[in-house]
Amino acid sequence: MSYLSQSSYRRQQPQSSGRLVGIAVVILLHVGVIYALATGLAQKVVHVIADPIKTEIIEEIAPPPEEVPPPPPPPKFDTPPPPFIPPPEIQISQPPPPAANAIQTTTAERPPVVQPPGRPAPAAPPAPPTGGKIDVKSLAKNRPEYPAQSIRLEEAGTTVMRLYCNADGRISDATIEKSSGFERLDQAWMKEAKRGRWRCEPPTVNGNPQGAWIPSMVPLTFRLEDAR
Numbered sequence: 356m357s358y359l360s361q362s363s364y365r366r367q368q369p370q371s372s373g374r375l376v377g378i379a380v381v382i383l384l385h386v387g388v389i390y391a392l393a394t395g396l397a398q399k400v401v402h403v404i405a406d407p408i409k410t411e412i413i414e415e416i417a418p419p420p421e422e423v424p425p426p427p428p429p430p431k432f433d434t435p436p437p438p439f440i441p442p443p444e445i446q447i448s449q450p451p452p453p454a455a456n457a458i459q460t461t462t463a464e465r466p467p468v469v470q471p472p473g474r475p476a477p478a479a480p481p482a483p484p485t486g487g488k489i490d491v492k493s494l495a496k497n498r499p500e501y502p503a504q505s506i507r508l509e510e511a512g513t514t515v516m517r518l519y520c521n522a523d524g525r526i527s528d529a530t531i532e533k534s535s536g537f538e539r540l541d542q543a544w545m546k547e548a549k550r551g552r553w554r555c556e557p558p559t560v561n562g563n564p565q566g567a568w569i570p571s572m573v574p575l576t577f578r579l580e581d582a583r
Contacts, residue, residue, distance in 0.1 A: 484567040486558030487520040493554040494573070499547035501582040502539045510537040513576040514544045520555035521566040527551055532572055544575045 502510075512535030519528035529548035534541050547553075557564040 484558065484560075484565060485570045486565075486567040487569050488556050488571070489518060489520070489526070489569055489573060490554035490556070493552070497547065497550075497552040499543040501577060502543055505537060505539050505577070506579070506582050509579060510540060511577050511579050512536050512540055513574050514541050515572050515574050516544060516548065518548060518553070518555070518569050518573055519566065520557045520569055522557055522564045524555055524557055524564070525551045526553035526555055527566075535577070540577050543577075 505511075513533075514531060514535040515533035516529045517532050518526045521527045526548055529545060531541055531545065555569065558567050559565065
C-alpha cells in the first residue's frame, strides 16, 4: 500500500506544477492588459489599427505620339513639247479652159409692158375742224386723283394734251402731244379728259355749235407737293 501511494503522489506532483505555471501566465496577461489600459497603450494600438487606409490610383501617362515625317514632294517632270504636225497640203484644182466651140446663149429682149392707167388715189379726208376754247375753271376743279404708286415712286411731271370739244360743250376726247415721262400720269389725265367733266366753248358754223379740236395745247401737271 505504501508503494502505491508513493507512486500516485509522484504522478500528481508534476500535474499540479503545470497548473501553477498556467495560472501564473494568466495572471501576467491580466496584469499586462490592466497596465496597457492604464497607460493608454491600448488606445494607441486601436487608433493605429482603426486609421483608414488611403488608396490612390496613379494614372499612367501615355508617351506623346511619335511625329511622322511628311512624305517627300512628288518629283517634277518637264512636260515635253507637243509633237510637230506638218500642215496639210491643199491642192486647188483649176477648172478646164472653155472649149472653142462653146455655144453662146443669147437672151431675147422682151418688149416693155405698158401699164394701163390706174385709178386716181382717193382724196384725203378733210382735216378735222378746229376752234373753241377750254373752260379753265372746270379743268382746275375736276383734277384726276394722283396715282398712289406714282406717289410711292415719286413720279411727277407735265403732260401736254390736245383736247376735243364736242357740240355739247364738253371735252370728250384727247391726244397726248408730249408725255410726262411716266405712263401712269399720262393715263390718269387721259381718263379724266374722256369722262366729260371738263367744260368748253365749241365753235359755231352758220350759228350752230360744232365739235372741234381746240387749237391750243393744254399742259397738265402732277406735283408731289400737291399729294402731301
